[in-house]
Amino acid sequence: MPDAEMAALLRAVLDEVCADIAPSDTATRERVAARLSDLVRSGRCSVDELKRVGLNALNSAPTMWR
Known part of the structure; x- marks a missing residue:
């Protein structure tokens, strides 16, 4: 399990990379x-x-659109 700092970094990168992805697109x-x-x-x-x-x-x- 990552420490709190790494978890925050992963969340920030995930949010940045997925900024244009609908929150409902959990997959x-x-x-x-x-x-x-x-x-x-x-x-x-x-x-x-x-x-x-x-x-x-x-x-x-x-x-499914490709």
């Missing part, structure tokens, strides 16, 4: 959050890398 937000969490567990967690991985997860999220 996409969960997918991005999972990728961010995986990155933190791997030990690589610079802000830039978190944002990059979050954006990649967002762009690769499956949608």
Whole structure:
């Protein structure tokens, strides 16, 4: 479990990356959050890398409209 500072950073990155995603689209937000969490567990967690991985997860999220 991340400490309070890391949890706040993850929330900020998640909110920034998902700013244009409807709050009701929990599947996409969960997918991005999972990728961010995986990155933190791997030990690589610079802000830039978190944002990059979050954006990649967002762009690769499956949608019914593609």
